[in-house]
Amino acid sequence: MNNYNDYVKHSKKITDVNMSMAVLGWDQETKMPKNGSRFRAQQLSTLAEISHELSTNKEYGNLLNNLNSDDSLNSDQRRNISLSLKAFNKSKKYKSEFIIEESKLVSNAFQKWRLAKEKNDFSIFESSLTKLVDLRIKECEILGYENHPYDALLNQYEPGLTTNDVDKIFSNVKEFLVPFIKRISKSNKINDSFYYQKYSHNKQWDFGIELLKKMEYNFDSGRQDLSAHPFSTHFSPEDTRVTTRVDEDNLSEMIWSCIHEGGHALYEQGILSENYGLPLGETISLGIHESQSRLWENNVGRSLEFWKYNYESLKSIFPNQLSDVTVDDFYKAANNVKPSLIRTNADELTYHLHVLIRYEIEKALIEGKIMVKDLPEIWNLKYNEYLGVEVPSDALGVLQDIHWSHGNFGYFPTYTIGSFYAAQFFNQAKIENPNLLKEIEDGNNKNLLNWLRKNIHNNGKRLDADKLCEKISGEKLNFKYFKEYVIEKYSKIYSL
């Protein structure tokens, strides 16, 4: 390996292996028969090992270091090299033993978590989770950090984001959202009971597909399937898939999970194929990814304009269930703010309190200030404090999320960051296209998608998240856009 082309070739090889893992993962979650799991885990672990070998190849590292000081490269090439070198240096920090230990711990923890949730017994999961937390504490030291060990974990998902940043963000959340939600809870209740009638699986499914098409999701470069937990994945910009789940007793589940995952998938479909295998062919961060799903799910998909266009179609599919429901009723119910137990079912305001609770717990765990064995108690106290709800069981409490069982710490804050980016981006899109809401009302999402393509998707990792935000909106992430969006929208809905 001695030139830029050799770098491209090797980088594509790593990507091919990673994308193959994604195919195996997709299959595992959507199609794999029950008994397939044992050898699938082994196959995924082997591919992960190969990917790590390729990513830490010495010759590749030398090439990256040489190219990093090669002035003949253009700016895109330099960006690719710089990011690949960063990834190489990070991969090098991990010894194979760590990767193997992690893979074993996660595999075990996942099984224990599932059982614990099923049996509603946190103690089954406790020892595995303790080991995972210890591993992450060790990992913070391996990766290094400037101010706070949790920074190292945040950086895995949101490069550049610090614990200090997240603290500031959540102090805004607390300062504004907590009293705002209290005001809402004192005003008139919204009736959303019509969601919880019988809605046939197949009709819901067809409507979900229709929604994805309306969003300009390209089914020639993707597909939708069912899975226990909705997710999106991609194997190239030309094969970017979504999954959903359908609850016949709850219409909202399918609708907003379709739109949410569709938003993720549109980001991946907007990556330029010519950059496949290179950093410029990758999305920026989980926070920016979440900004795309949340923008579609909330700013678009929970707007009155969106439903002014789409509600008639939904009503024609379910005429009996929705006979007495106006589009305004439907819109309000889609934005019903109500403190609840489960994060994934939360409205777009209380959602961030769910994230806040997880963030505070993760930080304290990594700091060593709390113990895993005390988590159920801590969890329940915080749910009472921030959301005013009593947690009736660990299954509906501390065991509800899959993340910790997968060893993902530092992930949750990106959900909140993403929503705030979404508000800032959507605000900017409206400024640049004053007709935007009218277009959405007319069922035309093309200009919005083109705006996202041009400003975000097509650029891949050309800019870091904060630089991208500045370029698009003239300033760094600013909570005020989310705050303004919330005040405007919910003041009307709740006549505050």
Next chain:
Amino acid sequence: MNNYNDYVKHSKKITDVNMSMAVLGWDQETKMPKNGSRFRAQQLSTLAEISHELSTNKEYGNLLNNLNSDDSLNSDQRRNISLSLKAFNKSKKYKSEFIIEESKLVSNAFQKWRLAKEKNDFSIFESSLTKLVDLRIKECEILGYENHPYDALLNQYEPGLTTNDVDKIFSNVKEFLVPFIKRISKSNKINDSFYYQKYSHNKQWDFGIELLKKMEYNFDSGRQDLSAHPFSTHFSPEDTRVTTRVDEDNLSEMIWSCIHEGGHALYEQGILSENYGLPLGETISLGIHESQSRLWENNVGRSLEFWKYNYESLKSIFPNQLSDVTVDDFYKAANNVKPSLIRTNADELTYHLHVLIRYEIEKALIEGKIMVKDLPEIWNLKYNEYLGVEVPSDALGVLQDIHWSHGNFGYFPTYTIGSFYAAQFFNQAKIENPNLLKEIEDGNNKNLLNWLRKNIHNNGKRLDADKLCEKISGEKLNFKYFKEYVIEKYSKIYSL
């Protein structure tokens, strides 16, 4: 790497990569959206490269050579080492350049073949096919052979089988089958027109699933999907999948493709999981694999006993279409012998003439006795000679099969070998269990499957094909079993 455990670890790693390729291949044929093909081809090619690197790893080769003379190993371990060393030595013969050239040629040839078939124009495919034939001629020299270059190709699919063996087999075919089929063609015609009514897709699908369950196919370790060409594949004995296709205007298509692929899958489900990643965890050869699919498809699935049990259920699903059809009518129609154009739709007798034609052509191509450009003419002449049919177009003639476009030469004869093994094995199973046909008539296939498990499936590659056949039936592959089966069955059906 320095001991047997290191060997097991490395061999499993190679298998994990190969099984990952199988997952990507399955997805490609069943689920992948249209635009996914470009990067999928690249991902598969990267995995193939990695598999080849691992398979030809020098340290691994040294270990195999050392272990090959290690007397402390038990017989199973020695068998594994011996076969892995053979595979290693074969892989070593290929330079990376050959693998890359082959992958490019095949990718190109497949596209050209599809277009040529669509446009019914052989000339579109001619140049690609010529290059592939030249590559295979080169490959015969790379691999080496004793008597005939085509031996080298046969050996890829059926280790130990020679051109001389195949010549003998087909001389039996010609001597017995050609006049026998002529006698049939002069006797009373069978009415199979009821197959070609409207049979709804979903009902056919459900019946196919029912058939697979009756065969004891385990859906916890597999699944069925739709694909353009039915196939079976496996990612471990615990995840072994089948596909089928459903033609609403032809009931027979789905029924016997389900049973055929089910037969393949039962073989893979019967491999012992504890041997995953080792030769003892692999099936023996394509011929033995085909013996399993053909045994279920023909010896069981086209028997009167099988339909005496299953026909009532089919009739209850399609009462109108089958109201006047007795089980005897149905059985006879399932065994209607009628020379035709398309191999995959042929009955179990004329089928072997289709294979014979392909074998003669392949052999002559490898010998350099005929030219690719003359194939359409040669094809049509042979179809006239052996089957007495006029080929109306290249699409229905020389372009019908996918095999050559994939660069597979030496593959077709295994179909015929498989049928003959099937007859010999089934005969033996009946000798050892005189109640077998009665059990099938009672819908009980458990003992048959157990017999196959014990005598074939569970043993993996413990024995070569010819040794296995001797162990099971006391003699090598003998055409007389197929001949006796055919005479007994068809003399009754056609009152010969």
